[in-house]
Amino acid sequence: MPTTSLPPTAWAVLGLLSFPGERTGYELKKWADASLRFFYGAPAFSQIYAELRRLEELGHVTSRRSGPQEPRTKRSYAITEQGRAALAAWADGGQDVDPVGLRHPVVLRVWLGHLATPERLETLVREHVARTEGELKEVRDALARADGVEAWAHPQIALRWSERRLEAEIELSRAMLADLAALTPPEDPQRAAP
Amino acid sequence: MPTTSLPPTAWAVLGLLSFPGERTGYELKKWADASLRFFYGAPAFSQIYAELRRLEELGHVTSRRSGPQEPRTKRSYAITEQGRAALAAWADGGQDVDPVGLRHPVVLRVWLGHLATPERLETLVREHVARTEGELKEVRDALARADGVEAWAHPQIALRWSERRLEAEIELSRAMLADLAALTPPEDPQRAAP
DNA sequence: TAGGACATGTAATCAGTTACATGATTAA
């Protein structure tokens, strides 16, 4: 096997198939949205299908049409032994684990805070906290669904990590809010202080 | 102005120019590496130059050759009033602040933990902690350099956010390490417990 | 005088997204 190096997303898709059972591209997408998404992002449908075709060409997965015959019925994928070995080798990846990628549009805007009003900035961060609380709820739901399933032990740890990271994200936002407030000395519009 | 929507990276580059002074593409890259990088990632040289050309075409920046004449001497960029207005409008961006993007290759590997040995997984996370500690040091250096400069108040807040976020990242890793250890019941190779 | 930092760019490639098209199956 010619060690074709693949993008992490390909390994993520293959990883989705490394858990017991076979599934369709569509199912894989739902799965990605409910777990992978919290620590790695979820690829678009079109990319999942593309990766599955590539993985099949490489012999890392096999597929079979499940709908009897006919045009474009559903196609279920399963990982091969070769695929499992390749995935394990990648996951082990002693040499090069690529860096954590983070793009935080809210902090980017705070960084540009000299262009905005303090009130607007505060609103932006508060909205972010609200969104994050929503995500936190979703992770907890996912965690509840995964609870007790033996085969999901590691995905559960990843979800717990995600839960804690969202909690941390909220704390980080609040601390930033405090920093922002400290920048604007507390106004006292009624009486002018000496 | 025809509200040409630009990718966040273009605004980030323009943002770098929104602080007092003019600078070259090369300087912008150094800057991005020392600040932007910690919460948004730093674009490659080639992309910075490309964005600068685009921003100039849009009238958001102007440039002048600093080396007297001759082939490819350095070119310094400055933001225009129009550019500043456009940037402020984007930063305010009430409607659509895009979601936080996170790709965490270490958590991805833990998620795939059923394919690895517990020891290997532990090493992977410990290495990540070490790398993160290195980054933390870099943020603190950046923070020290920015200290006291009046115009950098908001960038400083972004850096403080980055510092806390790296501290949180380390705590998160340690918690995950504990979760992993709990998965593998403590071995007692000397005497078999009843 | 050699090496490193400064400085700018081109070419090739790829990863990944959005928008669109199509149709089957299931539940209200």
Add this chain to the structure above:
DNA sequence: TTAATCATGTAACTGATTACATGTCCTA
């Protein structure tokens, strides 16, 4: 019977990276 969900894919585009090419300026 109609809407939602399941299901798969194509086309066009673009964001972004890597590798390469080129040359200047400064300093040990």
